[in-house]
Amino acid sequence: MRSVQDALYNWLSIKVVCDARPEDTAARETLDLFDEIIKDEQHLTNIEVTTDEVMYYxxxxxxxxxxKTRFPRDLIEVMLNQINQEPDKYCNFPVEE
Structure with missing residues (x-):
């Protein structure tokens, strides 16, 4: 990831999906990957997210x-909205143990 802004955008986009779909193993694995990127590569700590009707802060x-940075809600929620509109395309497959 080249910039902090890009890393946070990707992390927040998948975090929103993961928060809305806690059973989604692919979203969880992707969030774990971006957690590593923002912590280990970008060296970010104490990350806090707030939101209002228009923005994520x-x-x-x-x-x-x-x-601090901010992102428009419609930009961050694109992936979640797509999943919600066509849930049959985004089924969750159980983890094999």
Whole structure:
């Protein structure tokens, strides 16, 4: 991931899906991957997300400095909306043990 902004966008997009679909193993695995990216590659800590009707707000610490960014809800929720519109295309497959 080249930029903090890109990493946070990808992380937040899949986090929204994972929060809405806690049984979705693919979403959980993808969120785990992006968790690693934002923590290990981008070195972000203390990530907090808030939202209102229009935006998602993300605050975090990067290299010892508190920073904030924001993303439009419609941009972040594209994947979740697509899944909700066509759920048969996004079935959850159980994990084989």
């Amino acid at each position: 993300v605050s975090f610490i990067h290299e010892g400095e508190t920073k």
